Amino acid sequence: MPKKLTQLGRRVPLPQSPKDAKLEAVENPHPGSNYVVRFTAPEFTCLCPVTGQPDFAHFVIDYVPAKFLVESKSLKLFLSSFRNYAAFHEDTTLFIAKRAAAAIKPKYLRIAGYWYPRGGMPIDVFWQTGRLPADIWLPDIEVEPYRGRG
Numbered sequence: 001m002p003k004k005l006t007q008l009g010r011r012v013p014l015p016q017s018p019k020d021a022k023l024e025a026v027e028n029p030h031p032g033s034n035y036v037v038r039f040t041a042p043e044f045t046c047l048c049p050v051t052g053q054p055d056f057a058h059f060v061i062d063y064v065p066a067k068f069l070v071e072s073k074s075l076k077l078f079l080s081s082f083r084n085y086a087a088f089h090e091d092t093t094l095f096i097a098k099r100a101a102a103a104i105k106p107k108y109l110r111i112a113g114y115w116y117p118r119g120g121m122p123i124d125v126f127w128q129t130g131r132l133p134a135d136i137w138l139p140d141i142e143v144e145p146y147r148g149r150g
Helices: 072-080 089-104
Strands: 025-027 037-047 054-064 068-070 108-115 124-130
Touching: 037 068, 037 072, 054 089, 068 072, 068 089, 072 089, 089 108, 089 124
Parallel strands: none
Antiparallel strands: 025 068, 037 054, 054 108, 108 124
16 A cells, blocks of 8 residues: 655655655556556756766656556656756666666566767666566657767
């Protein structure tokens, strides 16, 4: 049973860091059905841990829920809490994925982090956990690789 929701329908301040953010869950209304939930965050920002300059990413998070769903307002606040948080691309991507997986314990979860160039090179990070059920159609991510201005 998920804990009582503390953010949905309330005015809540932006968490100061992702470590302080609450990622909340709600009961899955269709726990006996396999289906995919997709969250897309095309304007994610955090800070470079070396220079303090902003880093930008486009995230796609797909999951097949079991008993719980990610409550979307808490996810938005969680992702926004990275704005003033400094971490490398790999750490940030896996931090997000592992917190989501811990919050809802899905049957399957994958994250695709498409990071814009740092030092002239884009760094894309992918991670998944669980098994994709055989009866699931998982759409392509459909994020174009970075091609510069060309």
